[in-house]
Amino acid sequence: MSSNAKLLTKGVQNIGLIEKIKPHLELIAASLSGVLIALGWIFDKYGFGTDSIIAYLLAFVIGGFAKAKQGIEATYENKELNVEMLMIFAAVGSAIIGYWTEGAILIFIFAVSGALETYTMNKSHKEISSLMELQPEEALLISNGNEKRVSVSELCVGDPILIKPGERVPADGIIIKGQTNIDEAAITGESMPVSKGEQAEVFAGTVNMTGSITVQVTKESSDTLFRKIIQLVQSAQSEKSPSQLFIERFEGTYVKVVLLVVIAMFFLPYFLLGWSWHESFYRAMILLVVASPCALVASIMPASLSAISNGARHGILVKGGVHLENLGHLEAIALDKTGTLTKGKPEVTEVIVKEGLEREKLIWQVASIESHSNHPLAISIVKYAKLNLNKELFHPDSLEDIPGWGVKAEINGEQWKIGKAAFVGKEHVDTFADGKAKELASLGNTLVFIEINGDLSAMIALKDVVREETKLAIDHLKKQGIHTVMLTGDSEKTARAIAAESHVDEFFAECLPESKVEHLKQLKSKYKTVAMVGDGINDAPALAIANVGIAMGEGTDVALETADIVLMKNDLPRIADAIQLSKRMNKIIKQNVIFSISIIMLLIASNFFQMLDLPYGVIGHEGSTILVILNSLRLLKS
Known part of the structure; x- marks a missing residue:
């Protein structure tokens, strides 16, 4: 191998090594900063003052570079001071009054908390990278x-x-x-x-x-659906929740107030409380450290990212923290019937054959006739016959399709008519099988009648069957205090039967896309947060107007693109899982916010009463930030 080739290979290997190390740079810098602090302390203990200061300065630069760069750039771009700038001022101030160790420890712990926050984001991005590698x-x-x-x-x-x-x-x-x-x-x-x-x-x-x-x-x-999953989760990571946006707006004002109070702390205690200049400056530096809202700022974003990653791993795709946060406050949920509560395709529920006729033979003959039709009911009858009979279908002698009514056929000289009641003679339907037609229709069945040579011979009942998991899912939602509503384009009679079977609280029948929107508006006026679950093009307007739109993964592209949350499997119980994840996230965020505010208030009060030294202020403040981030990381677990 030539020397140029060797150099090229070595260069490629170095680039590969840098790419591997890159995600861990902040943690490496924080660790190196910790080592330099330990060296600085040892040098100071054994009288090497200059070496000690050099070690501390290096700890400042290496540990604080990433956060200082981030803070300065954000301040320049937004024309607004931020938490990172407060930390820089506090560390520099500590060094000015001779507290090199404390200032360096502040930078070290701040760097560790920053590395932890980056780890959370990298973990979330890793979920996407691993997804992309699957295709x-x-x-x-x-x-x-x-x-x-x-x-x-x-x-x-x-x-x-x-x-x-x-x-x-x-x-x-x-x-x-x-x-x-x-x-x-x-x-x-x-x-x-x-x-x-x-x-x-x-x-x-x-x-x-x-x-x-x-x-x-x-x-x-x-x-592809797979590519859409990746795009959905990527967009979710960049969209911030209302809580996060509030904290970010609050941060700029809070930082200004803290700086003003710190300046006042330089002078007022000296003139009003008789403190020395050194004590006033020392207490002002501690205030600068402990009043910084690092833990508060880190309360939300790591929790949101962890929850979104957890959901994506379990087939629940959320398009942003705002939607996941809203889901936990749900008071009512509207569900489309077809394909959501039900399987979306009619299934044969009962076959009634006139006495004296062979049931299996009749089903075989009906299926043979219907196999020439693309009507959903015909397809279901053929599917039923293929599942229950071990016989090849045949071609009838003649066949005539009567659009909107049914089909006529001839088999071995017999004249067959298959279709709705009016097609075979409604007067015979009401008395057939002791009036069974009325009872089946009241249960939400669609009826297909079979007439042979002018004699009503059989009746097939078909129904869009409620999914097995639907009742369990609806009952679970109701236990959580969520009002459940079914929206369907079906008739009142069919809707009532399906609503009773699926256990929903309320239903609206004969809904067009625009009437679904109207019902959603009414629900929103009555309940604070309303979700809509659907899978079809006709559900898209309602999905868009709901506070949270939830699409079933097997639905249309329009529904998937309009919805805020996508369930990658048509599995209603996952809605309850998503709500549970949202509630867990909101609970952890609340814990983080209350804990961080309480720690800040406690540290400020302790400092004012001269009970807090700078090292403990640094540990209390930065330790609370680390605890908040670790608490958020619990959401990554199932």
């Missing part, structure tokens, strides 16, 4: 029967890609060939793999566990 950079494109390794960014909608067992899915798409189990933990937070076959959706970043599958790409690499 593969390359995909196996199938072109003219040949496999070709290409960059994910080159994939186009419609491209077929091969994904082998153990590989990560490189792009959103649908399976067009093969069957497998997919680990969707990166998207939903669920550790159990999901079985998927043809026409099933797969998402970038998930893991193909067992079989080889061919997937047709449905979204560009920049538009």
Whole structure:
């Protein structure tokens, strides 16, 4: 290897080392500052005064550089004094009156608390970095029967890609060939793999566990659900909560007041209380240290970032601290019915066949006829038949679709009519199966009637079934004192049945998108904080107007973009988890604020009564900041 090549390799290695060290620079600087303070104290003890001062000066510069730079830049940009500037003044003031050790310790502990705060932010950013690393950079494109390794960014909608067992899915798409189990933990937070076959959706970043599958790409690499997750969490980290914004506005005024009081402390005790100049200056320096709101300023941001990271790890994406903070104050929640409370697709709940007819044969014949229709009810009937019968469907002799009514068919000379009551003759419906139709309709079922050769022969009841977890989730919300409301475009009768089954407090039927907005406005006038949960395009206006909009992860892109919080799995109990996380965050923030204010007041009072020395003031003030940050880091735990 040539000398130039060796130098280049060494340079690359050095750059790599610097990149690894970079996130820990503040902690390294703080540690080095601590070592220099220890050296300064040893030199001072053994009479090396000059060496001691040099060691302390180096401790000042190395430990305080990052915070001093940050404070000076922020003061210049915002034209407003800040906490960092107070710390610089206090440390310099301590050195002026000969308290080199105390000033250096102040810088050291301030640097440690700063390093801890940076650690919290880096931990939160690391969650995103680890997410980004989950999406593969390359995909196996199938072109003219040949496999070709290409960059994910080159994939186009419609491209077929091969994904082998153990590989990560490189792009959103649908399976067009093969069957497998997919680990969707990166998207939903669920550790159990999901079985998927043809026409099933797969998402970038998930893991193909067992079989080889061919997937047709449905979204560009920049538009995948996985990419949206990353963008959502990144935007959340830069958005500040109301509490954080208040503290930041309060900080500038508070710093000015502290400086004015410190200046007054230089003179007033000397003239009014008979203190010496040295004592007045000493007490003013202690006041400068203990009155600084470091702990108060650090009370909120680390807690918000930790909570957002925790939520993202469990499939709860929050677009900013403001939304997470609001969630903890929720008083009412409105929920869309279809796809939120229910599965969103009708399922066969009952099949009633006229006496004398073979049930399985009739279902098989009906499914064979309905297999030629794209109507949601027809698709559900076909799905039901395939799950319950081990028979191949056949083609009827003739078929005629009657839009808005049903379908006519002929099978072996028999004339079939399948559709709504009016299509087969309403007068026969009311008496069929001892009036069972009325009872099933009252329970929210949609009824499909089957007529053979003019004789009403069967009735199939279908219903958008309430999710198994819905009742548990609604009951949990009600226990927390949250008023639950269902909004649906369904008829009054269907809405009443679903509302009773899902345990909601109140419901509004026959809702159009604009009427959902009106109901949200009414709820907001009655309750302080209102959330809306939905998954469709028609829910987007209501999601936007609610104090907190919550979208289900399997919903439309519009709903995901409009909402403030996204549940990556259609799992309602996660709303209760998100509320619990919000309440934990708000509780920890409250603890931090009360603790930091109490410590500041106690230290100020102790200083005024001449009971506090500078070393203890430094430890009390900076120690409280470290404790506040450590308390916030508890939110990173599950």
